[in-house]
Amino acid sequence: MKILLGPAGIPLTAKGEGNPEGVRKVRELGFGAMEVEFTHGIQMENELAKEVGRAQKETKVKLSVHSPYFINLASAEPKKIKASKARILQSCERAHYMNASPVVFHPGFYGNYTPQETFDFIKKGILEITDKIREKGWSLSIAPETTGKVSQFGTLDELLLLLKEIKDKNCTLCLDFAHMWARYHGKVDYNEVMKKVKKLGHIHSHFSQIAYGEKGERNHMTFSESREKSPPVEGVCKAILASRQDITIISESPVLEQDSMKMKKIFEKLGHKF
Numbered sequence: 001m002k003i004l005l006g007p008a009g010i011p012l013t014a015k016g017e018g019n020p021e022g023v024r025k026v027r028e029l030g031f032g033a034m035e036v037e038f039t040h041g042i043q044m045e046n047e048l049a050k051e052v053g054r055a056q057k058e059t060k061v062k063l064s065v066h067s068p069y070f071i072n073l074a075s076a077e078p079k080k081i082k083a084s085k086a087r088i089l090q091s092c093e094r095a096h097y098m099n100a101s102p103v104v105f106h107p108g109f110y111g112n113y114t115p116q117e118t119f120d121f122i123k124k125g126i127l128e129i130t131d132k133i134r135e136k137g138w139s140l141s142i143a144p145e146t147t148g149k150v151s152q153f154g155t156l157d158e159l160l161l162l163l164k165e166i167k168d169k170n171c172t173l174c175l176d177f178a179h180m181w182a183r184y185h186g187k188v189d190y191n192e193v194m195k196k197v198k199k200l201g202h203i204h205s206h207f208s209q210i211a212y213g214e215k216g217e218r219n220h221m222t223f224s225e226s227r228e229k230s231p232p233v234e235g236v237c238k239a240i241l242a243s244r245q246d247i248t249i250i251s252e253s254p255v256l257e258q259d260s261m262k263m264k265k266i267f268e269k270l271g272h273k274f
């Protein structure tokens, strides 16, 4: 079983050095994955993406991309849906040059729609995007993520149903262990979660400690800030090991790779060999 760990963005130890150096640093630190962050907008030109792609080939670090937060495929305003699709496709274009996959995104908000209406909007948007990916000949997947706020579309069951209906090899999902914890106020059985995603093959996931309130996710925290109500790091590791599922786990902790390292040590303590 293969477990790849790594940071959401350029490692702190390579801060300010850019994504190509970030990828090399990830390898130097002994990790196998990194997510390139476009969460606050896509500032990367294709030329730089190609440079990141060269660093990827050199190091074999598994790259993925996080699309901008500003996405809503179920907006009541058609022009916002259009802009959302464009942002995901621009992320895909960079991902293509970086040899990165999947391209993760938060699919949207229910707003005034019912969950079913929201589902239909998001399904339609995704199908248009995957058509475009095929048309361009990009070999990558997009991955709607399990979300942490009750106002956001993206429970695990919604996403699994979406994948079942879409049946498209260019669409998978991103499992965010912390978001699920925040959304359900700590009532999550991670063994059940791993069973549900069993047939998806290599899983792409996010993990960090998280604070939540009535409406779900508040903010991500480091392992050392975690308290009683935080998701159990060892419990998540155990559920993953028990599932024997190949997985990439991106650390979305404020201290990025430092918590990847902590997670690595926990996996090793539980008997996994990297």
Ligand SMILES: [Zn+2]
Residues within 6 Å of the ligand: 066, 104, 105, 106, 145
């Ligand atoms: Zn995310």
